[in-house]
Amino acid sequence: MARQPRADAVRNRGRILTAARQEIAERGPDVGMDEIASRAGVAVGTVYRHFPTKEALVTAIVNESMEQVADDSERCLAFCEGGEPARDQLVAFIKALITLSGENQAVLAAMETLGASKGADVAEARATTAITRLIEIGHESSSIPRHVTVADVYLLLGTAPYDQPASTRERWLDLMLTGLMTAPEERPHDRQ
Amino acid sequence: MARQPRADAVRNRGRILTAARQEIAERGPDVGMDEIASRAGVAVGTVYRHFPTKEALVTAIVNESMEQVADDSERCLAFCEGGEPARDQLVAFIKALITLSGENQAVLAAMETLGASKGADVAEARATTAITRLIEIGHESSSIPRHVTVADVYLLLGTAPYDQPASTRERWLDLMLTGLMTAPEERPHDRQ
DNA sequence: CAATAAGATGAACATTGGTTCCGGTTATTA
C-alpha cells in the first residue's frame, strides 16, 4: 500500500504556497526563489521538491488569483440576473479588479495575460463567459453601448497603470470608463 | 596640443549609435550589449570605450527619441498658434506618438518615464512646456475641456498597449481620447 | 524500536548579461 505523505511535507507545502502568495502579491512574479524559500522558513531545495520549476510555482499562484477574478465575474453576473443594472455590475467588476491589481501583483500578472491565452485556462474561460453574458444583457437592456465587447474589458484591465498613485489610477479609470460607455456617434474628438 | 580623434574611432562611434538605435527600436532597451556590438560590427570592449556603461548608451538613444517627441510637440503648438484648432493638434500629437511607440520601443521607453523625472530632462521640459501651452489655448477657446492637464496626456501615453495588434491599439486610443475629451458632467457611467 | 523510504538541506553548478583588462593593432604626428 502507498505510504501516506509525511506530515512535515504537507506542512511545508502549505508554507511555501502562502509565502509565495505573499511575496508575489507584494513584489511580483520576479521575486527570487530563495526569497520565497526563506520567507517560508525552508531551503530552496525543498521548494523544488514541491514544485518542479519556478514557473510552475508562479503559475499556481497566479491561477489562484485568476480564480478569484472568475468568482468576481460570476458574482456580478448573478447580481445582474437578480435585477441589478448590467452597466453597474460591469463597472463594479472593473473597479474592483483595478483596485485589486494595485494591491496584488499576482492579480496584475493575471490581468496582463488576459485574453492572450486562447481559452486554455479554465478560470479565464469562466470569466470570459460571465462577462460576455453580462455585456449581452447590458446590450439587450440598452444600458451598455452596443459596440462594447469582452475584448474591450480585457484591453482596459490589461493597461491599468499599476505603479501610479491612487489618484492617478482613479483618473485613468475615469477616462477609460467614459470611453467605454460612450457610443461612437457621440464622441467629441474628431475621428479620422 | 590635443590630438584630433582617430578616424576609425569616430566611425565606430557612429556605427555603435546606429546599431543601438536600431536594436533598441526593434527589441527594446533590454537587448544585450553583445548584440548591439555585433550589429555594429565591433567588439563589446569597443562599445565600452565609447560609452562607460550600458545605461549611458541606452539613455543616449532614448534621449534622442525624446528630442523627437519634443520637436513634435512644438510643431503642434506652432500649428495651433498659426490658427489650427487646439484640440486637433493635441489629438494629432497623441496619435502620432502612439503610432510611433508601436514601431520604436525607444519611444515607448521614453514615454513610460514621461512625467516621472521631475523636469530633469531638457527634452521632456520642452515637451511639457509646449503641451501645457497647447492645452491652455484649448481651454481658452473651449475646444479642450477645462479639466484636461498635461498629466492626463502623459498618463495616456504611458499606458498605451504597445504589444497589441494595430486594430486593438486604435480601439484603445479611441476609448482614451473619448474619455479625455468628455467633460465630467456629461459622463455616462455612474460616478461613485 | 529498527528499518527505510521520503524529505530537507545548502553548497555547488549552469547560465545569463554587464563589465574589465591586457596584448596586439593602427591612425596620427613629428
Place this chain on the structure above:
DNA sequence: TAATAACCGGAACCAATGTTCATCTTATTG
C-alpha cells in the same frame, strides 16, 4: 618613417538567479 598614444578585440571576470545533487534527518510502518 619612427614613435606613440589611442584604439580594438575578445577572453576572462563577476554578480545574480534558477536548478541540481550528495548527504544528512526524520516521520512512518511493521
